[in-house]
Amino acid sequence: MADDSPTALEAISRMLTPEFEIVGTVSDSASLIEQAQRLSPDVMIVDLFMPGSGIEAARELKKRRVSGRIIFLTVYEDASFVEAAQSLGAMGYVLKSSADRDLIRAIHEALQGHFFHSPSLH
16 A cells, blocks of 8 residues: 555555455555565555655556556546546546545455446546
8 A cells, every 4th residue: 555644544454454465555656666566466555646656656567567456546536537547557546535435346346357436436
């Protein structure tokens, strides 16, 4: 998981731990790239805008052929960001405001190879 907010990382970890193993948390894109290469996670939950940019990290991970699926977790309800996420090969775009309802479903969808976005995004 990658987010520059320790509070968000803690909340997301608490939410996901009953169902998933959290192999690492980081707070910036450089650390995400390094840890993703080292740990080879199945899914990466990535804040869209954190130090170094989640979008740029996704581009770099794709370039380095890191196989984990990316789900962006963000406050930004902008369709152009959803499109950008898809064009980078991300498998999900979840709003932080609906993470409690959408994130676990997004992870399951990503693991099955399907793109998921929060239903409130049109």
